Amino acid sequence: MPLTKEEKICPICGGPNNCQHGEASCWCQEVVIPKHIIEMVPEDKRGKVCICISCIEKYAKERGM
Ligand SMILES: [Zn+2]
Ligand SMILES: [Zn+2]
Numbered sequence: 001m002p003l004t005k006e007e008k009i010c011p012i013c014g015g016p017n018n019c020q021h022g023e024a025s026c027w028c029q030e031v032v033i034p035k036h037i038i039e040m041v042p043e044d045k046r047g048k049v050c051i052c053i054s055c056i057e058k059y060a061k062e063r064g065m
Helices: 055-060
Strands: none
Touching: none
């Protein structure tokens, strides 16, 4: 299933998330996203829309991970 416009946008920063879902396997499936970052995603998008790599790096560091 092709991604919608919304699914290509990071729900945290609003930038492109480079998600490859539906085409190839996405990098996001191999990355463990810390729970506190997932909690920043609006509930309706959680588990559906990818967070971009820069947000993952940025917020993972904030917690000293
Ligand atoms: Zn982002
Ligand atoms: Zn993805």
